[in-house]
Amino acid sequence: MSENGTSADHSSVSMGHTELSKVSRTGFLSIVVPCYNEEEGLAELIRRACDAGRSVFEDRFELVLIDDGSGDATWPMIEDASAGNDHIVGVKLARNYGHQIALTAGLASCQGSYVLVLDADLQDPPELLGDMLSVLKENKADVVYGQRDSRAGESGFKKLTATGFYRLLKANSSVDIPLDAGDFRLMTGRAARIIVEMPEHDRFVRGMVASIGLKQVPFAYHRDARFAGETKYPIRKMLSLAVAAFMGFSMAPVRIAARLATLMFFFSGFAAVVAVIIWMTTSTVPGWTSLMVLVAISSAMNFMILAILGEYIGRIFMSQKRRPLYIVETVKQARSSENPQVLRRIGGGVFLGDHPEDL
Structure with missing residues (x-):
């Protein structure tokens, strides 16, 4: 009904x-x-x-x-x-x-x-x-x-x-x-x-x-x-339609990218504070593991944000061709x-x- x-x-x-x-x-x-x-x-x-x-x-x-x-x-x-x-x-x-x-x-x-x-x-x-x-x-x-x-x-x-x-x-x-x-x-x-x-x-x-x-x-x-x-309409075309729908009628991907960037900013700041405290209070040199994990996470977030922004920029570029x-x-x-x-x-x-x- x-x-x-x-x-x-x-x-x-x-x-x-x-x-x-x-x-x-x-x-x-x-x-x-x-x-x-x-x-x-x-x-x-x-x-x-x-x-x-x-x-x-x-x-x-x-x-x-x-x-x-x-x-x-x-x-x-x-x-x-x-x-x-x-x-x-x-x-x-x-x-x-x-x-x-x-x-x-x-x-x-x-x-x-x-x-x-x-x-x-x-x-x-x-x-x-x-x-x-x-x-x-x-x-x-x-x-x-x-x-x-x-x-x-x-x-x-x-x-x-x-x-x-x-x-x-x-x-x-x-x-x-x-x-x-x-x-x-x-x-x-x-x-x-x-x-x-x-x-x-x-x-x-x-x-x-x-x-x-x-x-x-x-x-x-x-x-x-x-x-x-x-x-x-195989899965590939359905995904393409879904992307077109979200890119055309929602700002959610850009807002998610902004939130991820904000989250990474605070996470990186917290990690920096922890590293300084460890350096000041101990003689132990921090290991490479934590450093590499931080670099990997931040790099992944950056690439994701760039990919989302690139998708929007690419669509703007194609529209401006006026074909x-x-x-x-x-x-x-x-x-x-x-x-x-x-x-x-x-x-x-x-x-x-x-x-x-x-x-």
Whole structure:
């Protein structure tokens, strides 16, 4: 059960019998899905996402699929799907930029007055769209974020580390980042545009959404197991995301470094006083052991502090280069009208245009 009493079990949602109250008569929906090596589950993703969009918004929706430099058949499948379906927009990035930047490219490419963010693995059921839209309208909110009541198909280690990460981040951030919430959310177009215009390169989108304010409402749901294939978020990527979250939304690492430095200052001062007392009261020359331990501890602390500060300085350096956040290689859609949101520099990204061989 969520804070506002909203909960959902998508197994009870029937796409063929959507309640009339959940059918939107106005507005345009964009479903944004970053994809990386998702050939095994892509057809099912397209089917379920389009069914969900059609059940609530009828023909007023688009499915924006962002290929984040996949090495399998993901992009050819997106091309084929977009050629035969007016609702599908395919966006191919020039290389693999990572999930958070690919998601930003998708938000920049969409046109909807409502935006539903999904992962391609279908762990977050698109069938909850109608319920989430009802909650958004009832609360006059700008964001309805999915809050995981339970998680199927994930190891105990991942659940434990995810639980600890969200609570540690919340305790050390000035931004109220919701617990147990990923990128699965429904938001208004104006909220999505704010995220796109944020200039930072090291992006933690769920934290960025929380930082914009506006009214944001939780929506409790059960997270399914992955539909097909293997996770695209190994430990290395999860650690990278965690570092981006702490560096972007918490001063805790710098404050820890300052506290360590203060602690080392007092510890070194105490050791110096003890050494003087020993020298004055005894004729014993202090041994090398205590000296080396002190040097080792102080050196380790210094290196740790330098590493933390260096991480912040490195991120500042990369941001000041002002390189494009991403490069869109091509856009595929069956509609005759071009998407004006894509065909210009947006959200820190650049659209390349047609290759000479394609003209």
